[in-house]
Amino acid sequence: MRLVIKKNVLAITSVLLLTCSYAYAEDNCSAAQSDAEINSCWAKEKSSAESELNSEYASAKQRIAKAYTTHKELLTQYNTILLDSQRGWLKYRDNQCKLEAFMADENTAVYASLVDQCTARIDRERIAQLKSMPYE
DSSP states (O other): OHHHHHHHHHHHHHHHHHHHHHHHHHHHHHTOOSHHHHHHHHHHHHHHHHHHHHHHHHHHHHHHHHHTTTOHHHHHHHHHHHHHHHHHHHHHHHHHHHHHTTTSOTTSHHHHHHHHHHHHHHHHHHHHHHHTOSOO
């Protein structure tokens, strides 16, 4: 029971920290003075979020492997489902960000900035999900 409570507290804390991190990025980018600064800020936030996402995905796979060391068949199944889930999630993220940027001309810096902002936000949400894997 205590382990479940500790994991829930850890998951909630992770979500709160990621929310605060995104809020900080949003505040930081909103303080930019020019379009170029705004675009650069969101490009950096997207890059940072994607690096963190890739790192957390690898960490989740390590935790999953450790949790299923004695159940190789279950590990294979879990990893297959995780990979399918991640591929589906990436497709969702990319299309959602296209929707959020739809109002801007696709060949403009505004469009790119809107996509970057959306990608950073959704990546940080996924990072919080990955931090709670393996699910129990």
